[in-house]
Amino acid sequence: MSEKVEAYIVIAQQEWALDLGSNARNLAVEFSKSKPVLYVNPAMGIKTLLTQTKTAHEKQRLKISLGFGEDTVKVGENLWVHTPSTISYSVNKLKNLSLYNFLNERNGKGFFKSLNNALRKLGWHHDKVVVLNDSQIFTGLFTKKYLQPLLSFYYIRDNLVEHPYFKYHGTRLEPETVALADAVFANSAYLADYARKHNPLSLDIGQGCETDIYQADFTYTEPTDLASIPHPRIGYVGFLTGERLDIKLLENIADANPTWQIVLIGPEEIMFQQSRLHKIKNVHFLGSKDSSQLPSYMQYLDVCMNPQLVNALTIGNYPRKIDEYLAMGKPTVATETPAMKMFLPHVELALGTEGYNKAISKALLPQSEEARKAAIVCAKSHTWEACVAQIYSVQEQLLKS
Template sequence: MSRRFEAYIVIAQQEWELNLGSNARNMAVEFSKTKPVLYVNPAIDIKSIFKQIGTDHGRKRLKLALGFGKNTIKISETLWVHTPKTISYSINWLTNVFIYDFLNRRNGKGFFRSLKNAINELNWKTENCIVLNDSQMFTGLFTKKYLQPLLSFYYIRDNLIEHPYFKFHGRRIEPLTIELADAVFANSAYLADYGRNHNQLSLDIGQGCETDMYEANASYKEPADLGAISYPRIGYVGFLTGERLDICLLEQIAKAKKDWQIVLIGPEEMMFQQSGLHSLTNVHFLGSKKPDQLPSYIQHLDVCINPQLVNELTVGNYPRKIDEYLAMGKPTVATDTPAMKMFIPHVELAVGVEAYVGAIENALQPQRVEKKNSAINCAKIHTWETCIKNIFKIQNQLLDEQLYPAIILSQKY
């Protein structure tokens, strides 16, 4: 067995085209600096076809799934994106395990058949490719069976089995998928510990952030919609979802401190749209912004917050926005969770409205230069380059084991 390999395959949860700032996308770009990379979009399922058929994007996805169009496109000299030529059964509602497993296997066959064709078109060999599976637990169960790559890694960035979509079947299938992986990587110690319950080689590789676009000492023009809001501005930047954020806490803070302006920047899902926050005069929804606009919004906030719910879904979550806040040198308050401990003393941690109000009041005090610079430096060390280097260490050890099978390297475990 040669330790040389040809390419990386990144099996993603999110479509490349949506550009939602996914970890898999960032890691694929970083991998592509050393080897060719094929980023694989999730397969479209029957339910999604009916939901999206009225949109241009949905019609495009359906055509590609049926084989009309170019399923593999070149993004750069070393990066390609593949949209599978297959339609998956929508099966997560099934409670019959036998029927579910049969159809899930069919879904896996279709997905990996399309992927193998793409690999062949690129003149690669599957046995010379390394797979990074971005928590695609159901499809990923069949990675070795239907693809047979050189190595297969499983990546955990969320406790997804606590999400309603994944919960029922995920609790029994994800452990099997983790067990079959050659190594498991996570973006927090909490999630790495979870992975280690099912695979001894489970490691926290840290979290990356595109901190280069966040320059605390630059002068960004104040956005017009933010400029219309008075001070002090207490802001959150990111997806507004009631599954992860504490709507009740935000309402309590806004009511307790009516002179504070609560600024929420990002797309809303239904729970936020229907919440009482919209009736409060000191709560402002500014909507979605492009990634390159975010530094200007963050710079013109007084305090940044992450009012996260504490539940099984979020307890091990590493919020990327914390690095974005700190990279801009902003005083930051966040919910106290195990994953947030690593940011002490750069972030004020709190639980409950009284603690949050007190922490925000502290954060509104004049900021010491040395504390600001220390926070910026903390964020700047959380890079994708570091994450990938941590993967490389384990990858090379595993390749060495394949090259020299008589050498027992168990001491690293």
């Protein structure tokens, strides 16, 4: 580890307080094993201020955004969280590029002013910190201008420019943000190839997964709400969102195979809530579960699946749940995408209803112990430590040059 590096800053898409699994959070924790880390929450926007300040947490966040209260708190050994003392203009829908660019830079300037103040409070030097920007496209444009860190890295884990929120301005600005970075890290070959068009030093560093709680050889107690469901059970565990999951495919699989029980575990957004899936007898919604409960649910499924939509938003993403399924030694079926091919031969890949029917039928056949153990080894090799080691390697090369 270079002595030139005093600390790391992770500029995140997701608030630390949400306490959900996120790559930025995991990377921050891994960095903190060697150096101090400041995890930076996204700035509050005017739209959020007007519509989402009802809970105690939201009110506290608003108070900090207005400059009242402690904006930098220690949350762990070697780890701090900073909530920017600034309110951003909600400019995403502006079509006037000159006005948008002006206000977007004002947002960036306010964000980094708050961050610089936090560094001074911590006694850190801006020219001795390494920044990892977790796909904050618009803020990232101004990292070097207003922070001037030792190194600035961009991290890409989703094809965000295909998301409706990011598409208009993100399509033109992400290439600029990527080009300005000293290096770009991605969690799939597809996204690394995309980034490399704008920055030659773009690498696929893979994906980490917290597989410690997934112990395939431990006998868990079968959850009561799952025990009453007949076998075979074909399950999905995770957020149920129509933006990323193929609802029609699930309906077709359930209709075509009435003896299969489709078990969906996780919180639902509106598209799932309103879907025909709720009217199909062999589809079971078990709701959201604490992460500590998930291994017990997975253990008592016969096949685990990831019925992902194939679109511009999802085609390059790395579904963390695949590692979780494999770590539990479960036969797994997933939608075929470029990013998923790295899991072969441990996963059955499929496209469409017919492809899924065949792949699930094959996955329901007895699994050899050799294949099961190989799948577990594959999943357990995908660690955050391995991802960060690759970041450190690039960092050292850049600091020596």
